[in-house]
Amino acid sequence: MIRLDNVTKIYKGETRAVDGVSLNIEKGEFVFLVGQSGSGKSTMLRLLTAEDAPTSGEIHVAGKDLGRLSSWKVPYLRRNIGSVFQDFKLLPNRTVHDNIAYALSATGATRKEIRAKVPDVLRLTGLSTKLHNYPDQLSGGEKQRVSVARAFVNHPPLLLADEPTGNLDPHTSLGIMQLLYRIYRTGTTVLVATHDSHMVDRMRRRVIELRGGRIIRDEASGLYAQREQTTDEFGDLLDNAYHDLGRSD
Amino acid sequence: MRFTFFLREATRSLRRNAVPSFAAMASVLVTMLVLGVFIPMVQATTGAANEVRAKVLVDVFLKADATDAAVERVRKTLTQDTKYVGNVTYVSKAEAYAREKKQNPEAYALLGSNPLPDTFRVTPDKAGNVGKLRDELAPLTASGERTVADPAIDEVKNRRDETTKILSATKIVKLSMAFLALLLVLASILLISNTIRLSLFARRREVEVMKLVGATDWFIRWPFVIEGIIVGAIGGVMAIGLLLVGKVAFIDPLKSDFSLIAAPETLNFGVLIAVLLVASVAVSAAGSGLSLRRFLRV
Numbered sequence: 438m439i440r441l442d443n444v445t446k447i448y449k450g451e452t453r454a455v456d457g458v459s460l461n462i463e464k465g466e467f468v469f470l471v472g473q474s475g476s477g478k479s480t481m482l483r484l485l486t487a488e489d490a491p492t493s494g495e496i497h498v499a500g501k502d503l504g505r506l507s508s509w510k511v512p513y514l515r516r517n518i519g520s521v522f523q524d525f526k527l528l529p530n531r532t533v534h535d536n537i538a539y540a541l542s543a544t545g546a547t548r549k550e551i552r553a554k555v556p557d558v559l560r561l562t563g564l565s566t567k568l569h570n571y572p573d574q575l576s577g578g579e580k581q582r583v584s585v586a587r588a589f590v591n592h593p594p595l596l597l598a599d600e601p602t603g604n605l606d607p608h609t610s611l612g613i614m615q616l617l618y619r620i621y622r623t624g625t626t627v628l629v630a631t632h633d634s635h636m637v638d639r640m641r642r643r644v645i646e647l648r649g650g651r652i653i654r655d656e657a658s659g660l661y662a663q664r665e666q667t668t669d670e671f672g673d674l675l676d677n678a679y680h681d682l683g684r685s686d
Numbered sequence: 687m688r689f690t691f692f693l694r695e696a697t698r699s700l701r702r703n704a705v706p707s708f709a710a711m712a713s714v715l716v717t718m719l720v721l722g723v724f725i726p727m728v729q730a731t732t733g734a735a736n737e738v739r740a741k742v743l744v745d746v747f748l749k750a751d752a753t754d755a756a757v758e759r760v761r762k763t764l765t766q767d768t769k770y771v772g773n774v775t776y777v778s779k780a781e782a783y784a785r786e787k788k789q790n791p792e793a794y795a796l797l798g799s800n801p802l803p804d805t806f807r808v809t810p811d812k813a814g815n816v817g818k819l820r821d822e823l824a825p826l827t828a829s830g831e832r833t834v835a836d837p838a839i840d841e842v843k844n845r846r847d848e849t850t851k852i853l854s855a856t857k858i859v860k861l862s863m864a865f866l867a868l869l870l871v872l873a874s875i876l877l878i879s880n881t882i883r884l885s886l887f888a889r890r891r892e893v894e895v896m897k898l899v900g901a902t903d904w905f906i907r908w909p910f911v912i913e914g915i916i917v918g919a920i921g922g923v924m925a926i927g928l929l930l931v932g933k934v935a936f937i938d939p940l941k942s943d944f945s946l947i948a949a950p951e952t953l954n955f956g957v958l959i960a961v962l963l964v965a966s967v968a969v970s971a972a973g974s975g976l977s978l979r980r981f982l983r984v
């Protein structure tokens with residue numbers, strides 16, 4: 438689904454935001470992208486949606502070589518990628534329903550398709566009762582649900598989320614993560630850039646850690662922080678927590 | 687479906703940017719008003735100039751005592767042996783007298799006898815050749831005096847001086863009007879482009895979201911283009927309405943008094959309307975295009 442070969446992105450000739458990154462993400466994976474602020478997570482996601490072009494290296498997304506993708510084809514690439522952001526990026530003067538319908542019309546959907554798809558995704562995201570609310574009449578968690586709904590309404594094979602829980606309290610964050618997990622369970626590849634250590638540790642999915650634009654860790658079912666950095670005691674705690682999670686799964 | 691979507695988005699942002707939209711519309715209105723007055727004026731002055739041009743001719747006055755044979759000889763010289771000749775008309779003494787007397791009966795009644803000579807009116811093959819034609823008929827001698835090509839000819843005169851004056855006057859009018867129209871067209875384009883820029887700015891979140899979810903560039907542009915065209919078309923239609931009122935109220939009553947206004951090619955209002963509509967839409971499309979190119983790198 439995603440393949441990076443020795444990708445480097447240099448801003449203004451000096452900042453190496455992404456530095457020689459190679460990685461592979463298969464179809465149907467759920468991956469966390471972690472790292473300190475400024476480690477290049479957002480830059481990497483922008484490279485995947487062709488908002489930015491890499492300084493060097495090759496990027497393949499959804500079977501397309503982005504380096505060879507002519508600019509008029511970029512919109513069609515983006516229709517295969519749902520994007521979710523920390524600041525939701527909702528249109529303030531449109532209702533929940535219209536925010537999603539607007540995004541659908543922008544991809545050339547017919548009125549009929551809109552009527553069929555919007556209620557579906559609203560049900561999936563638990564927003565059916567908030568249909569006619571404007572964004573400023575919603576809580577942060579609900580806004581993020583709208584943003585997820587908008588990203589997923591076309592059922593793209595790939596969903597990218599850049600700190601989707603960055604503005605939310607732990608409880609609400611859990612709800613959003615569960616929603617992303619549910620989307621992942623429909624077969625969608627999900628890549629989440631996050632600082633939410635609690636969530637990463639709980640979910641025990643593949644974790645890719647960046648530092649200074651380089652991959653310093655890529656674990657199949659990793660924690661937010663490297664194992665060695667946690668105390669044994671804390672590690673045991675986490676292990677137990679993971680076992681509990683595994684049993685209930 | 688798509689078109690109604692674009693239209694809805696366009697009118698939505700027109701309402702949100704009422705003031706700049708109104709300014710752009712007013713500027714299109716003024717531009718089209720000026721063009722609407724300017725185009726018929728140019729047509730009229732061009733028509734007048736052409737008329738003057740067509741009247742460029744050389745009068746060949748014969749001597750009062752010229753015999754019929756001499757008249758025939760001169761006619762033959764003019765039609766067969768002279769260069770730059772377009773058309774030759776013979777006006778006999780009697781004809782000239784009758785014509786002038788009709789226009790000015792008192793004066794000719796006082797005169798009693800006929801003072802007018804037999805005349806050939808010779809038009810040149812091209813208006814610009816009138817001087818050469820005169821030189822053919824009345825060559826300059828080495829001493830700088832004029833002789834005549836035939837002993838029966840008394841004098842050769844042309845009306846070139848007045849002609850050039852009229853032509854250069856209409857040229858100045860035309861040039862200054864064209865300059866003014868050009869300025870106004872430019873101002874309209876810039877104002878429309880500014881309106882579109884403001885509405886792009888007001889809608890940058892929408893644009894961002896549209897890009898994000900994979901809208902094509904043209905899908906994003908169309909509402910703005912339509913917005914510009916609506917502004918231009920409203921301005922254009924209002925200008926046409928005002929011109930129509932002006933024509934009915936002022937021009938039509940004067941038509942009988944001024945041949946200039948009544949000249950058939952002067953005020954073909956249907957064509958003028960079409961030209962103005964096309965111009966206002968073109969102006970607004972250019973204005974929108976300018977902004978979209980510079981500020982919407984999607």
Ligand SMILES: Nc1ncnc2c1ncn2[C@@H]1O[C@H](COP(=O)(O)OP(=O)(O)OP(=O)(O)O)[C@@H](O)[C@H]1O
Binds near residue numbers: 474475478479
């Ligand atoms: N448009 C840009 N122009 C110049 N430098 C940039 C640009 N975007 C990002 N950078 C730089 O690239 C580096 C990586 O930034 P990036 O936003 O990818 O980090 P991040 O991991 O997403 O951080 P955070 O966790 O705080 O969101 C930073 O040093 C940043 O200053």
Ligand SMILES: [Mg+2]
Binds near residue numbers: 478479480599
């Ligand atoms: Mg970031």
